[in-house]
Amino acid sequence: MIRGDIKALAAYHVPDSSGLIKLDAMENPFTMPADLRKKWMSRLETVDINRYPDAEMYALRQKIAKHEGVEPEQVLLGNGSDEIIQMLLIANVPGTCVIPGPTFVMYNLVSQWLKRPVATVPLAEDFTLKDEHFLQVCAREKAEIAFLACPNNPTGNLWSQERVEKIARGFGGLLVIDEAYGPFSERTHNYLITSNVMVLKTFSKVGWAGLRLGYLLGDAEVIAQVNKVRMPYNINALTQASADFLIDHFDLFEKQAAVIRDERERMAEALAEIDGIQVFPSQANFLLVRVEDANAVFEALKQAGILIKNMHGADRLLVNCLRITIGTEDENNAVLAALREILI
Ligand SMILES: Cc1ncc(COP(=O)(O)O)c(C=O)c1O
CATH class of the missing domain: 3.90.1150.10 (Aspartate Aminotransferase, domain 1)
Structure with missing residues (x-):
């Protein structure tokens, strides 16, 4: 069974x-200051949970797009960035997923659920990224997707801009730069977005882990394709209303x-x-x-x-x-x- x-x-x-x-x-x-918490609660009072949530979430995507300096069509929302990792691994052409090792476990785990082969490229002893080796493995495996967590979990370091850019330029498959820890680091990679480079973000680490809201930024056409494997109503009404309120207090x-x-x-x-x-x-x-x-x-x-x-x-x-x-x-x-x- x-x-x-x-x-x-x-x-x-x-x-x-x-x-x-x-x-x-x-x-x-x-936690949130009491006065803000009170205003948030008043906002939640207005949510009608007898109805399904807003399915396309255009207004929320617009707000996040403004926050990120991109267009709303370039934003896809997920029930945590975990769910987006799953959507990407479903929508991407079958083929090897290349990841550094050690890195965030879900890239490997979800690939296994979906019977996608994974090639792990070990980091150096000091946890730096071996960019040349990474690209060689991508080429050898004819990889279709690769994930780079910037900064990386569990090592915490941020790989050099030069090496990340080299992989972004040299890899022909879908490169996902995961910025879950972006709010604590010195740079973002939004400027690298192309038709095959996407940036993954989450509100979990900045204080809303309980809301489960992550988002993917990418080329509008690619976002529209990945959106086809998004579960209907994946972001519940309380999370949508909360995020809409909380972004104004970012x-x-x-x-x-x-x-x-x-x-x-x-x-x-x-x-x-x-x-x-x-x-x-x-x-x-x-x-x-x-x-x-x-x-x-x-x-x-x-x-x-x-x-x-x-x-x-x-x-x-x-x-x-x-x-x-x-x-x-x-x-x-x-x-x-x-x-x-x-x-x-
Ligand atoms: C690198 C990285 N990406 C994504 C996630 C998932 O975050 P969430 O699903 O809460 O958005 C984590 C969580 O620890 C992480 O470390």
């Missing part, structure tokens, strides 16, 4: 975080992102001062660190009431690595205090 290869897969595991300081999923730790979320960037720099310096921790450069809202025994440190942090992500075992390059989402100042201080205690 169920495909054998699906039975062999492990389900995407979300650990129980109840009672713990949650620094495992790159969420924005700040400066607040930009300020929060700036605080997170400052905290990231403070954490990177403080962690590097602790004996036994190697901190990797990050342009995202998390830090990847290496310790001597990641399993032990992960468990000890959990005992101390802090949930992070243990990356040990996920990839050859991630030996003894832990991924720590940047939280509030107090949460970050709790991490520092716990690690100082654990690693003495």
